[in-house]
Amino acid sequence: MKINEKKRLTDREKLEQRERKRHLRQNRLLKRVEQEFATLEKEKACTAKVEVTPVSEAEHVSTISIAVPGSIMDNAQSPELRTYLAGQIARAACIFQIDEVIVFDDCGPSNQVTDRLSTIQTAEGTTAARRCCIQLARILQYLECPQYLRKYFFPLHNDLKFSGLLNPLDSQHHLRQQSEFVFREGIVTNKPIKGKKAGAFVNVGLLNDVLVDTTLETNLRVTVKMPAGADLKSKKIRAKVVPPSQPRQETGIYWGYTVRIANSLSQVFTKSPYRGGYDMTIGTSDSGSNVHDLEPNGLSYQHALIVFGGVLGLEPALENDPKLMVDAVQDLFDEYVNTVPVQGSRTIRTEEAILISLAALGNKLKPVNAPKPFTSFDAIPQSQDTGIKQYAFNEKRSKVVVSDAVQNERPVAISRPLLPAVPPVDKFGDMSRFD
Numbered sequence: 384m385k386i387n388e389k390k391r392l393t394d395r396e397k398l399e400q401r402e403r404k405r406h407l408r409q410n411r412l413l414k415r416v417e418q419e420f421a422t423l424e425k426e427k428a429c430t431a432k433v434e435v436t437p438v439s440e441a442e443h444v445s446t447i448s449i450a451v452p453g454s455i456m457d458n459a460q461s462p463e464l465r466t467y468l469a470g471q472i473a474r475a476a477c478i479f480q481i482d483e484v485i486v487f488d489d490c491g492p493s494n495q496v497t498d499r500l501s502t503i504q505t506a507e508g509t510t511a512a513r514r515c516c517i518q519l520a521r522i523l524q525y526l527e528c529p530q531y532l533r534k535y536f537f538p539l540h541n542d543l544k545f546s547g548l549l550n551p552l553d554s555q556h557h558l559r560q561q562s563e564f565v566f567r568e569g570i571v572t573n574k575p576i577k578g579k580k581a582g583a584f585v586n587v588g589l590l591n592d593v594l595v596d597t598t599l600e601t602n603l604r605v606t607v608k609m610p611a612g613a614d615l616k617s618k619k620i621r622a623k624v625v626p627p628s629q630p631r632q633e634t635g636i637y638w639g640y641t642v643r644i645a646n647s648l649s650q651v652f653t654k655s656p657y658r659g660g661y662d663m664t665i666g667t668s669d670s671g672s673n674v675h676d677l678e679p680n681g682l683s684y685q686h687a688l689i690v691f692g693g694v695l696g697l698e699p700a701l702e703n704d705p706k707l708m709v710d711a712v713q714d715l716f717d718e719y720v721n722t723v724p725v726q727g728s729r730t731i732r733t734e735e736a737i738l739i740s741l742a743a744l745g746n747k748l749k750p751v752n753a754p755k756p757f758t759s760f761d762a763i764p765q766s767q768d769t770g771i772k773q774y775a776f777n778e779k780r781s782k783v784v785v786s787d788a789v790q791n792e793r794p795v796a797i798s799r800p801l802l803p804a805v806p807p808v809d810k811f812g813d814m815s816r817f818d
Contacts, residue, residue: 431610433623436633440658444631445685445750448483448661449476449741450651452693452700453516454490455733463545469522470549471734476523477552479741480637483656486520487645488513489693489700503644506656510644518542520642522549527639528568529557531588535570536604555763556630556638560588564762565609566630566638567622571599585622593620606630606638635755636763648700649707651690652715661688663748666716667740668696669731674720674740680749682718687748689740690716691733720744 451472459465476484490513501517502509503524512520521542526549528536537543551557558564569587576582576594583599584592585607595607606629607622614620630638645651655661663684690697697712713719722740723731731739 429610429613429617429619430621431613433608433610433621435608435623435625435629438632442752443628444754445752446482446657446687447480447684447748448485448686448688449481449737450485450487450645450688450690451519451733451737452489452691453486453513453519454488454693456515456519458694463548465518466522466543466545467548468734469519470526472519472737473523473526473552474550475734475737475741476640477527477554477637478738479745481640481741483641483643484523485643485645485651486512486516486523487648487651487700488516489648489697490703505643506641507643507654512644512646516644520644522546523640523642526552527554527642529588531560532568532570532586532604535586535602553764554639555636555757557764558588559764560590561615562763563615564636564759565611566625566634566636567607567609569593569605569607571601571603571605573601585624587622589620590616591618591620593622595622595624597624599624631754633755634759635757636759637757647704647706648690648697648715649704651688655686655688657686659686661686663687664716664718665689665744666697666712666719667691667722667736668712668719669721669723669726670696671713671719671721673724674722674743674747675724677718677720677747679746682744682747683749683751685751689744691736691740693733694730 456465456468459468472484475481500511501514502511503517503520504510505520505524521537521540525533525537525543525546556566556568558567567587567589569585572584572586572592574584574592576584580596581598582594582596585595585599585605586592587607587609593607593609595605599605605624606627608625608629609620609622627638627641630636641656643654643656645654652660652664663682663686665682665688667689692698692700701707701709701712701715707715709715720740722736722743
């Protein structure tokens with residue numbers, strides 16, 4: 384009887400094993416069908432028509448511009464510090480979501496004749512200015528550009544010699560290859576188009592170039608909108624060229640800043656890229672009124688401009704500009720404020736003043752058309768993708784609780800405990816209080 388019972392149990396186990404295998408085969412087939420269906424859907428999405436909603440000029444998102452004098456670069460003691468100074472300004476502009484950075488020359492036309500001029504390519508075309516202004520503008524452009532496009536737009540140059548010292552902006556529009564955001568920055572390639580249809584191939588940082596339906600000039604930087612849900616590895620993605628303001632208009636994402644050069648203080652106002660110019664101008668100086676006296680949300684604007692002075696303030700820029708016919712600097716602005724009413728240092732550096740002023744004016748400014756709240760954070764790189772948080776994230780993933788391993792019934796890699804470090808012998812005695 385015992386032998387028969389054992390045989391019956393063995394047969395039952397065999398039946399259960401066959402049933403489990405059948406279920407596993409069914410699940411594998413179902414997963415394979417689901418993957419093929421998802422692949423077909425992504426292939427269809429690659430060729431889907433991209434819709435762009437037109438927006439009237441009155442509905443455009445309000446912008447903030449800052450103007451910085453190029454002479455602050457000459458105040459740095461070494462080429463490395465000049466580069467790092469420009470990087471601090473770029474970081475401040477990115478943190479506070481500035482739309483335009485204006486580099487103006489506050490030394491006047493007389494110095495432009497004696498000093499060696501350089502040229503740079505901006506949105507307005509080729510611009511000539513003094514070397515300090517050009518270097519500051521070039522570093523600002525370099526940091527704003529997504530990493531996968533820098534090798535095309537920024538060849539080896541002496542102004543970028545120490546760019547390795549710069550802290551990355553890590554801006555929201557600096558996308559990775561696996562980022563599934565619908566908007567991307569790209570460069571028009573010289574790859575020929577089959578047939579006689581209008582179009583061009585654009586390198587947007589993916590494995591393959593995307594095709595747009597517009598004939599464009601080669602090596603031109605453009606913003607494209609791709610179909611939602613497209614396979615990023617596909618060779619058949621059809622995209623559409625859109626204005627650089629479209630990503631923020633539709634989604635609220637910060638899409639970087641533009642750089643403009645002004646050869647005088649007056650050109651900061653007269654050569655504005657916005658129709659009607661700036662409707663709210665703010666000057667910063669230690670002789671201005673207290674910024675805390677302004678009412679919260681009291682400065683309504685569509686296009687705001689905040690101007691910062693150099694080592695000696697904004698007064699030299701006014702004296703060196705023959706086109707400005709005002710008696711005092713404060714007459715140039717709607718508001719002339721002191722953002723640090725009580726300061727312990729005799730001077731506040733311009734890169735410090737930018738951070739302080741933008742923070743102090745944050746609750747004073749009221750945009751006419753505020754951008755939408757950005758919610759698609761899963762489609763762009765996160766903070767754990769870079770820096771120390773990435774290291775902590777990897778460490779967290781490598782550490783597994785033993786109880787989880789027992790429940791899962793599978794071998795799990797457990798990080799080895801670190802041996803206690805032996806403190807080095809200090810021949811100068813205990814110096815821990817100075818750490």
